[in-house]
Amino acid sequence: MASITFDRITKRYPDGTQAVSELDLAIRDGEFLVLVGPSGCGKTTALRMAAGLEEISEGRLLIGDRVVNEVHPSQRDIAMVFQSYALYPHMSVRENIAFPLQCAGLAKAEVRERVDRAADALGLTELLERRPKALSGGQRQRVAMGRAIVRQPQAFLMDEPLSNLDAKLRGQMRAEIRNLQREYRTTTLYVTHDQVEAMTMGDRIAVLRKGVLQQLGTPEELYESPANLFVAEFIGSPPMNVLSATVTRAGSGSELLLGSQRLVLPAGALDAYPELAGADATPVALGLRPEALRDAAGADPSWPRLLADVELVENLPPEKLVHLRLDAEPVVTEATLELAADVDQAAAEDLRALGRGSVLHARLPGTTPVREGTRAQFAVPPSALHFFDLSTGQAIAPQSPRLAAATA
Amino acid sequence: MTATMGTPQDTGPLVRGTVPAAGGGQPARPRRSRPLITYGRWWWALPAILAVLLIHYVATAGGALYAFTNWTGIGDFDWVGLDNFRRILDDPALIGSLENTLFLAFGFLIATNVVGLLLALALNRTLRTRYLLRVLFFMPVVLSPLAVSYIWKFIFDFNGPLNDVLAWFGAAPKTWLADPTLALWAVLVVMAWQTTGMVMVIYLAGLATVPAEIEEAAALDGASTWRRFRYITLPSIRPSLAIASTLMLIQGLRVFDQVMALTGGGPAGATETLATQVYKETFALSNFGFGAALALLLTLIMLVFSVLQQAATRDRS
Ligand SMILES: Nc1ncnc2c1ncn2[C@@H]1O[C@H](COP(=O)(O)OP(=O)(O)OP(=O)(O)O)[C@@H](O)[C@H]1O
Ligand SMILES: [Mg+2]
Numbered sequence: 260m261a262s263i264t265f266d267r268i269t270k271r272y273p274d275g276t277q278a279v280s281e282l283d284l285a286i287r288d289g290e291f292l293v294l295v296g297p298s299g300c301g302k303t304t305a306l307r308m309a310a311g312l313e314e315i316s317e318g319r320l321l322i323g324d325r326v327v328n329e330v331h332p333s334q335r336d337i338a339m340v341f342q343s344y345a346l347y348p349h350m351s352v353r354e355n356i357a358f359p360l361q362c363a364g365l366a367k368a369e370v371r372e373r374v375d376r377a378a379d380a381l382g383l384t385e386l387l388e389r390r391p392k393a394l395s396g397g398q399r400q401r402v403a404m405g406r407a408i409v410r411q412p413q414a415f416l417m418d419e420p421l422s423n424l425d426a427k428l429r430g431q432m433r434a435e436i437r438n439l440q441r442e443y444r445t446t447t448l449y450v451t452h453d454q455v456e457a458m459t460m461g462d463r464i465a466v467l468r469k470g471v472l473q474q475l476g477t478p479e480e481l482y483e484s485p486a487n488l489f490v491a492e493f494i495g496s497p498p499m500n501v502l503s504a505t506v507t508r509a510g511s512g513s514e515l516l517l518g519s520q521r522l523v524l525p526a527g528a529l530d531a532y533p534e535l536a537g538a539d540a541t542p543v544a545l546g547l548r549p550e551a552l553r554d555a556a557g558a559d560p561s562w563p564r565l566l567a568d569v570e571l572v573e574n575l576p577p578e579k580l581v582h583l584r585l586d587a588e589p590v591v592t593e594a595t596l597e598l599a600a601d602v603d604q605a606a607a608e609d610l611r612a613l614g615r616g617s618v619l620h621a622r623l624p625g626t627t628p629v630r631e632g633t634r635a636q637f638a639v640p641p642s643a644l645h646f647f648d649l650s651t652g653q654a655i656a657p658q659s660p661r662l663a664a665a666t667a
Numbered sequence: 668m669t670a671t672m673g674t675p676q677d678t679g680p681l682v683r684g685t686v687p688a689a690g691g692g693q694p695a696r697p698r699r700s701r702p703l704i705t706y707g708r709w710w711w712a713l714p715a716i717l718a719v720l721l722i723h724y725v726a727t728a729g730g731a732l733y734a735f736t737n738w739t740g741i742g743d744f745d746w747v748g749l750d751n752f753r754r755i756l757d758d759p760a761l762i763g764s765l766e767n768t769l770f771l772a773f774g775f776l777i778a779t780n781v782v783g784l785l786l787a788l789a790l791n792r793t794l795r796t797r798y799l800l801r802v803l804f805f806m807p808v809v810l811s812p813l814a815v816s817y818i819w820k821f822i823f824d825f826n827g828p829l830n831d832v833l834a835w836f837g838a839a840p841k842t843w844l845a846d847p848t849l850a851l852w853a854v855l856v857v858m859a860w861q862t863t864g865m866v867m868v869i870y871l872a873g874l875a876t877v878p879a880e881i882e883e884a885a886a887l888d889g890a891s892t893w894r895r896f897r898y899i900t901l902p903s904i905r906p907s908l909a910i911a912s913t914l915m916l917i918q919g920l921r922v923f924d925q926v927m928a929l930t931g932g933g934p935a936g937a938t939e940t941l942a943t944q945v946y947k948e949t950f951a952l953s954n955f956g957f958g959a960a961l962a963l964l965l966t967l968i969m970l971v972f973s974v975l976q977q978a979a980t981r982d983r984s
Binding site for chain 1: 881887898902905
């Protein structure tokens, strides 16, 4: 096992495309690191550089303490699982899994035993004599995994290995890959564009956008304190609501102007934000996770209240997913559009055309009495507020840990 | 009848298996299993089959009959049984041309395939100038073998460029086409030079079907370049190998133009091949019966080697 380190790595393709820019990333020994980002952000490029399949334009790549920029892929002792699995079509499953061992020059008996063990771990024993063509997508995926684990390499590289599977199988394989990695404790760099996969599988997550690293942290860190609007909107499903708001002084405390509404913040709620402490009429982008909107009944009376029109209630026991409309301006940044376009071009157009107020998503317990077509009041815990600089999109971070600022 | 008219497939295997010919309606039983998505009907090929049968096989078989006669092209002839073949085996000159033919055919097969495959591997993905180079290497293929041979005859000339180049290195000039041992090699070089581009194209087409990813996977699995070629690339282009080697073997066995243009079979029959002997016996010496026997022998040799060759390159799995 070994660590993998990207030291200010840049990749420029011959046609001038700069796919990765000054990437600094250290995957610790035994860690499962997920590289996530929208389509075309350079994830595959970064992974292929780690594998040695793509030349590095600038910077150094280290495996362990060794600089491997010039080391041939076959000498790097890492295994890769391709999106298309890249199984050898003319070989049986057994031969496929045995191939890396034969390359390493192991004795026949040893090869046989290790292939059998890997096949057993992956439930492939019945399929060993089949050709890849005669396997289902999930089975091929397993064979590709088998070929990777059988050799016990320094590291695994995986490029969207689950994207060709249906949702149910994907969930199952997610857990299986995670278990295998825990068992073998092999350093893993896992690429995906699916933030759910990233959140559920990663020890740490690196978010990439247009070849630039946006944030590196544990799933909790990314969720609780996103470094900028891009990360905030990329991580979480449904995504964080982002509205433009104004922070003003009001008596001893502060107020948030949100469209036509005033949200009175409890005294000291902004103390942790040095940048906002003296704020008066400062415009910000306000971020609210869907679960930050709570049923007003029974909520802490000191929490600010928000009135919104209930447009749609999706029942998803044990939860309700509620679409609300508010007369506050949405924040449409380049990043927002990019993320929307990744999902659906039409959605991006909708966002652009969205003039009248903004739509909020709220995630409420299934027992909350909300009805479509009514106006309802919601309580917002001050600790759940995220602030971002409107012009740069960078987070306006609290100084001390968020928990300390939280009110009872 | 009406019972089975609607959906014959509903009365499928179950009914067929348990209640044979129950009632009046026979379940529709497909005569042969045909893929659902296909082109064409078998009889579309009829005109071509007839043409090939009549022009090719019937005519050839007719010609083959003369192999058992002593026809001289005009007048009557007698049946002589296997006499012609006995004469072939007894004639050291003809045995020599058989040896020459086999030497040229296998030399040609090996040279074109090895060099063609190396070129294809070199020009498959690497090199930005590969498209230009592919065209350059393919050029000789489109030229007439006679034209190519005359160019090479000039190159091989005693006062020609090849000896000039050798002179720079201080080597003595050679009579390339007049030396009994060198002439055959010279013919082989010309044959291979002209056709290697063709083989390269066949292998390039094969290599294009090998996904880059499986070669990358093999490299990451720790395979050396040789192992990657031997166990991943080569098995993937097996169909190209079969086609290229069969074509080259047959083309080599019937070599004619280059020999006639370069040496005319000389010096002293040292480069004579079966095809040139067929030509000379038949048209120069008017031994039609004997020429037909030689031609039949050549055809049989080609047939046998093609079959062996197919067996050797077949996918055994
Ligand atoms: N061979 C190449 N030549 C030029 N540009 C390339 C090449 N390969 C990729 N790119 C560009 O580099 C950028 C990053 O590509 P990459 O394949 O790494 O994206 P990705 O994050 O893996 O996307 P996806 O999620 O769609 O797989 C893209 O803009 C792409 O167009
Ligand atoms: Mg990709």
